[in-house]
Amino acid sequence: MTAYCLETAQLTHYFPHNEMGLDNICLQVPAGAIYGFLGPNGAGKTTTLKLILGLLRKQQGSIRIFGESFDTHRVAILKRVGSLIESPSVYAHLTAAENLRLLQKIYQCPAARVREVLALTGLLDTGAKKVQRFSLGMKQRLSIAIAMLHNPSLLILDEPTNGLDPAGIIEMRALLRQLNQESNITIVISSHLLTEIEKLVTHVGIINKGKLLYQGELHTLTGQRAAGSRTVIDCSDAARSLTLILENGWTGVLEEGKVLLESVSREGLADINQRLVMAGIQVYDMNTRRNDLEDIFMNLTNN
Amino acid sequence: MTLTFLNSFQSEWMKRTRSAAVWLTLAGGAFLPVIILLQRFYFFDTLSKDNSDPKIWEQLYGRSWQFMATFLLPMGVILATSLIGQLEYRNNTWKQLHTTPQSLTTIFFAKLLVILIMLLQFFILFNIGIYLEGLIPALLVKRVPFPAEPFPFMKYLLGNGKFLLTCLPVVALQYLLSLQYRNFLVPVGVGLGIYIFAIMAARWKYGFIIPYIYSVYSLNGQFEERIYLWSVGYFLVTTIIGYLLFIYKEERG
Structure with a gap:
């Protein structure tokens, strides 16, 4: 106790x-x-x-x-x-x-x-x-x-x-x-x-x-915070990238010509990056935005 | 318990250092003796004759207390008591005080004791002032003799004791008000209001029920048979009410 x-x-x-x-x-x-x-x-x-x-x-x-x-x-x-x-x-x-x-x-x-x-x-x-x-x-x-x-x-x-x-x-x-x-x-x-x-x-x-x-x-x-993270991938072929990502068991969607991933670990992101490059897709940017305490706090207090 | 109270009293006593209430006590106690001394020097020719008078101390006592009892004493008590009570509100320190390890009873009575000791301090200072009214002319002017009459200690003590008693109801009510109201104008306004009302009702046959000018009654010998007892009664009853209101307050800071 x-x-x-x-x-x-x-x-x-x-x-x-x-x-x-x-x-x-x-x-x-x-x-x-x-x-x-x-x-x-x-x-x-x-x-x-x-x-x-x-x-x-x-x-x-x-x-x-x-x-x-x-x-x-x-x-x-x-x-x-x-x-x-x-x-x-x-x-x-x-x-x-x-x-x-x-x-x-x-x-x-x-x-x-x-x-x-x-x-x-x-x-x-x-x-x-x-x-x-x-x-x-x-x-x-x-x-x-x-x-x-x-x-x-x-x-x-x-x-x-x-x-x-x-x-x-x-x-x-x-x-x-x-x-x-x-x-x-x-x-x-x-x-x-x-x-x-x-x-x-x-x-x-x-x-x-x-x-x-x-x-x-x-x-x-x-x-x-980690569970609520979102990663946006900006690359040369978003549609093919998404197919490749889904085939390998991750979840994601297309949004404004970019691939949007939910809650992928750092290691997972490295793996995705490697697979995209090997498939001949050029990766310009991978940007992860984590839920900070502010978001969690706002979610709690707004509900 | 006694030690806790003593520590609390010392702490409260330290708080009044350099406060307006202290300056008021010092200035209030010294003001009239200085004025009367100046007045004595203004009538320079009568100085020798006055100091040789066998009733010189009674004269100085009467002249000094006449102004003090009528106006300055009630006003001073109203202001000084309200200022001490308001010290915590003004500095936003009630919450600090109430989170210190002392009972509410200790806090209430330590503050009250500070006010009463300051009142005593004021009386002592005022009486030293009266003494100097008689002494200083003899010290400064060669041809003016020292007062011929021995200083009547007992007479002064008794007279002062009576005036002190008449202040107690004012202290108790002003203390109660200053603990209850954040706004300084409330205790002062109520105090002045009652004082003015008491002055207006001074000749009324039931005037003794309003305690704010008991000092005037004491000076004139009016209602003497009851005002001292009533003073103590008013003081005790109002202090108990003030205490109960203080300890059962909903919010403390």
């Missing part, structure tokens, strides 16, 4: 006027995973994460973190959870270090952690500069420093790269990967940027209109 770091069961939430917010969400985040929580804007990602952290009053369902019920072990669980929900949550009239120090008092973690997380997020040289003079990216990095201050076992990050420049996004991704691999921190990261998720996560949950449409390991999802 898999040990889930975070698990929700039949999590359902209604907004005022009986508007359905979440419908039976059953998240299962294995310990040590980087779990990408994907969905378009308004899908229910933030609502789910707010319920998990107790920022919204739970109506139906259950939430278990580290194997304990959140309802009965709230304080003990929050000691081991770091979070960043939506926009930066920092005191603008204080400096970065002051923001961290006042939380260090609550978490009772070593004072040296303030400097460590400032260095980790590249904010060490901000000194006496008040947060109100920070850029959005700097505020976001400070929020991440706050989330990591007490060495949490679980990090819940809602759109953490908002406001970061491309270099900042790459740094953040590397930092999260490092935290996950070296400190075995479980990370839940929500995003609508699919490319960002794809490069970082081990597991994926896809939500739309309050319903969890897919949940599982990333490689299972990417397996669907």
Whole structure:
């Protein structure tokens, strides 16, 4: 049986006027995973994460973190959870270090952690500069420093790269990967940027209109990508090429004077190329377009 | 439990550093003593005579508290309490605070304690100011004697204690409002509205039911037999209501 770091069961939430917010969400985040929580804007990602952290009053369902019920072990669980929900949550009239120090008092973690997380997020040289003079990216990095201050076992990050420049996004991704691999921190990261998720996560949950449409390991999802690939062959005699391809057990069709193949492996394509050349057909171009996560995501959310 | 509360209080205390509420407390406490001191120097000729008066401290106390109790104290309490309560809304930090490992009870009472300590700080500062009103002329002008009358500590302590009690209902209601409403104008607007209404109803025989000008009643000796008890009652009831509304809030950040 898999040990889930975070698990929700039949999590359902209604907004005022009986508007359905979440419908039976059953998240299962294995310990040590980087779990990408994907969905378009308004899908229910933030609502789910707010319920998990107790920022919204739970109506139906259950939430278990580290194997304990959140309802009965709230304080003990929050000691081991770091979070960043939506926009930066920092005191603008204080400096970065002051923001961290006042939380260090609550978490009772070593004072040296303030400097460590400032260095980790590249904010060490901000000194006496008040947060109100920070850029959005700097505020976001400070929020991440706050989330990591007490060495949490679980990090819940809602759109953490908002406001970061491309270099900042790459740094953040590397930092999260490092935290996950070296400190075995479980990370839940929500995003609508699919490319960002794809490069970082081990597991994926896809939500739309309050319903969890897919949940599982990333490689299972990417397996669907190879299965859905399409190859277009541009050659000197498309009709004869198609006949040759069909005779050898592959499937394909003619489209706009070119041969269109579905889900052929790399080795298969090499074999086809060799047979066409040997038959005296000139092959000008073989172009394979794989289904990327974006396509899979769009298919799931559009259905 | 006590240690958790202490840590939480320290954290809340650090938050108010350089905040508008701190400047308001400092400026509010120093404002009237500075004005009265300037006024004393303006009437330079009477300085010596005034300082030799056997009731000099009562005079300075009365003059200072007259303005403070009527206007500045209720206004200051309304503004400072609302500012402290609004600190989290303004910085979008409620969600951060509510994901820290502390109970909602701890958060609520740590914040309230910060407000009460700041109020105490304000009173101490104001009284130091009154003391300096009597002392500075003697220090700066050779021919002005030091106040002849010994400083009446007990009288000041008792008077201040009464004024402090009259502030408690205002603190409790403003705190409740500032925790419930994101918009700063709501607690301030409601506070000012009740204050103006209380001023208008000051001569009404049931005026004591509106607690926002209890400080004026305390100054004038009006309804003295009941306002201190009512202050404590209003404070306790409003704090309990504020607490219940806080812990049963649907969304926390």
